[in-house]
Amino acid sequence: MRPIQDAGVISRVAGLVAGLFERNRCAIVEHCPWLRQLIPDEIPSGVYAIARDGSLSVRVEDFSDAEEDVISARRAVARTERKCSGPPDLECDLSGECDGSGECDGSGGGDGSGGGDWSVIETSWLGGTSVPRRAAECALARVDVSVPAAVLIAPIHPQVTRVLLDKLSVDQMLLVILPEDESIGHHLSLVDVSEELSRGRLRICAGLRWGEQLAELFESPIELPIPTRFVRVGSTPSDISDRIQSLAQPIIASAAERLAVRLSSITTSDRSPLRPAKSVLLMGSSRFALWNDASMRLWNVELTEEQASELEPEFSPMGVKVDLAHPIERSPAQLAKCAVDADVVFSADFGRAEHPGFLPATVPWMCFAQSRVPRAPSDAADERSRDRVVVMNADLLTLALATWGERRTIDVRAIDVRDVDQDSLVATAAKPTSRGPTVLLMDRQPDVVPESIERFSTHRLLWDHLEKVITHGEQARSVGAVDWLKREARRFSIDPDTLPLDLLMLRRVIPVLARATAKRLSRERSGFQIWGEGWQDEPELSNVWRGPIKDVRTFDHVIDTSGRLVDVWAGLKHHPVRTMGRAMLDAWTGQTIESRHQGRLSITSRLIQRIICVATDT
Numbered sequence: 001m002r003p004i005q006d007a008g009v010i011s012r013v014a015g016l017v018a019g020l021f022e023r024n025r026c027a028i029v030e031h032c033p034w035l036r037q038l039i040p041d042e043i044p045s046g047v048y049a050i051a052r053d054g055s056l057s058v059r060v061e062d063f064s065d066a067e068e069d070v071i072s073a074r075r076a077v078a079r080t081e082r083k084c085s086g087p088p089d090l091e092c093d094l095s096g097e098c099d100g101s102g103e104c105d106g107s108g109g110g111d112g113s114g115g116g117d118w119s120v121i122e123t124s125w126l127g128g129t130s131v132p133r134r135a136a137e138c139a140l141a142r143v144d145v146s147v148p149a150a151v152l153i154a155p156i157h158p159q160v161t162r163v164l165l166d167k168l169s170v171d172q173m174l175l176v177i178l179p180e181d182e183s184i185g186h187h188l189s190l191v192d193v194s195e196e197l198s199r200g201r202l203r204i205c206a207g208l209r210w211g212e213q214l215a216e217l218f219e220s221p222i223e224l225p226i227p228t229r230f231v232r233v234g235s236t237p238s239d240i241s242d243r244i245q246s247l248a249q250p251i252i253a254s255a256a257e258r259l260a261v262r263l264s265s266i267t268t269s270d271r272s273p274l275r276p277a278k279s280v281l282l283m284g285s286s287r288f289a290l291w292n293d294a295s296m297r298l299w300n301v302e303l304t305e306e307q308a309s310e311l312e313p314e315f316s317p318m319g320v321k322v323d324l325a326h327p328i329e330r331s332p333a334q335l336a337k338c339a340v341d342a343d344v345v346f347s348a349d350f351g352r353a354e355h356p357g358f359l360p361a362t363v364p365w366m367c368f369a370q371s372r373v374p375r376a377p378s379d380a381a382d383e384r385s386r387d388r389v390v391v392m393n394a395d396l397l398t399l400a401l402a403t404w405g406e407r408r409t410i411d412v413r414a415i416d417v418r419d420v421d422q423d424s425l426v427a428t429a430a431k432p433t434s435r436g437p438t439v440l441l442m443d444r445q446p447d448v449v450p451e452s453i454e455r456f457s458t459h460r461l462l463w464d465h466l467e468k469v470i471t472h473g474e475q476a477r478s479v480g481a482v483d484w485l486k487r488e489a490r491r492f493s494i495d496p497d498t499l500p501l502d503l504l505m506l507r508r509v510i511p512v513l514a515r516a517t518a519k520r521l522s523r524e525r526s527g528f529q530i531w532g533e534g535w536q537d538e539p540e541l542s543n544v545w546r547g548p549i550k551d552v553r554t555f556d557h558v559i560d561t562s563g564r565l566v567d568v569w570a571g572l573k574h575h576p577v578r579t580m581g582r583a584m585l586d587a588w589t590g591q592t593i594e595s596r597h598q599g600r601l602s603i604t605s606r607l608i609q610r611i612i613c614v615a616t617d618t
């Protein structure tokens with residue numbers, strides 16, 4: 001035990017913890033009002049604030065005493081954090097001394113203040129050392145949640161909630177059940193979940209009456225997506241997990257049944273569509289997605305009364321928007337509410353077949369196909385059907401015609417748009433040029449083994465084998481990536497017809513090919529650049545990584561200033577990278593492909609108006 005001499009340090013840490021608690025408390029009061037009675041007025045006793053490097057560990061309730069003893073330095077699980085050269089189970093105290101044979105760099109101070117530079121507090125983990133975080137990461141390493149909503153059962157530490165939220169995408173929701181009254185106080189004090197609460201990504205049922213809260217939650221006016229997955233962590237006693245799941249399942253099943261009845265009544269309603277359309281429902285995302293920005297461009301379309309007055313007199317769209325990046329807005333129940341008065345629906349890269357059940361069959365659905373052709377609806381042969389696929393990518397036209405038929409396929413570049421501003425209609429890249437850097441635009445995917453692969457030992461062996469072969473460049477480049485993958489599967493006595501080929505291509509072959517290609521180009525070519533999320537975690541590529549792509553402006557700038565784009569999407573027949581008007585380096589074959597200048601479409605209000613007119617005339 002060593003006293004902390006610096007009262008200013010203690011005050012700063014106390015302020016950080018108090019600010020964290022207050023942000024979470026305000027978010028809980030606003031978005032989970034059923035928990036108001038359980039929220040403590042102050043930070044609960046026993047909460048700790050610990051700097052990331054282990055140099056500070058004090059009890060929150062003792063912040064008033066500047067001479068209070070430090071609790072104890074936490075076990076240094078990661079040697080990279082403490083830079084200890086000894087065994088990983090060494091325990092370092094605040095003076096920087098190790099009780100084992102290794103040597104420590106002495107990140108703590110001999111006076112107990114933890115050293116001179118306290119800027120580390122600003123980026124510290126509040127509420128725990130690396131132990132809870134690393135334990136949560138290990139426990140959830142193989143958890144792959146692909147459903148819109150999931151339930152986390154009784155996590156013993158808030159870091160479990162935090163890690164699982166980090167693994168989910170922005171459009172997935174997590175419902176956490178905390179079966180003890182005091183659990184909510186510690187969750188509010190130890191991790192920051194205020195943003196997830198505000199964006200609808202997190203909801204919490206806590207206390208001894210969590211079952212009543214859960215039932216009321218699915219009966220509230222704001223209808224949540226129905227969870228279809230329970231996540232259980234091994235650190236939670238199995239008897240507790242079993243009991244909570246057995247009580248929660250009937251509540252969730254009852255909510256699912258009620259929703260199914262309501263959606264059935266909506267889809268079977270005989271509502272004749274108006275001609276021309278008077279109300280438009282835009283289903284887009286407020287978040288930019290690399291290589292799939294059509295949804296965001298659709299979200300940014302303004303269909304207001306003022307703009308509508310400038311269009312043709314018979315077309316006066318009163319636009320309603322659904323944010324697909326918001327888990328609650330994209331739930332079937334909320335979509336059904338928004339679609340009640342819609343006369344036409346617009347979406348990007350998905351259609352009625354991917355989201356069935358919330359829209360009457362008589363209401364036309366127009367889906368922009370930017371990176372993929374959505375599945376045709378089941379009534380493809382019905383002449384009365386007014387669903388259409390709007391092709392933005394010329395490469396997809398043949399596939400759209402084969403899937404949807406000529407009558408239901410609209411080639412947007414063939415539309416008569418003489419009265420539409422061409423500059424706003426087509427966002428073309430700069431003229432092809434060989435000058436400029438070779439650029440890889442891709443978000444790095446985490447190396448997580450899906451549960452469906454883990455279940456079979458041969459599939460896991462194939463998973464590891466693919467990384468080894470591709471990393472060393474030993475794959476057969478003379479055949480296509482999918483055919484090569486099937487051949488490799490047969491080497492492990494796996495029938496390719498039983499193998500999730502799409503999953504392996506997207507989650508294994510393409511990410512490993514991207515990493516291997518990036519490392520090779522960084523060594524061989526000057527001027528090579530990487531843009532995207534996650535590459536900062538690759539030390540070998542830190543010198544070529546330029547940053548993430550978070551908006552369309554940055555994306556357009558990178559495309560316009562590049563000389564060649566790296567195409568790592570082997571096995572995918574159609575990808576927007578091939579329509580950017582740039583020469584491409586095919587990472588699978590190693591060959592350079594000449595550019596094809598097509599340009600990219602920018603969705604506008606006038607374009608939507610023209611598409612509706614064309615669709616209603618066919």
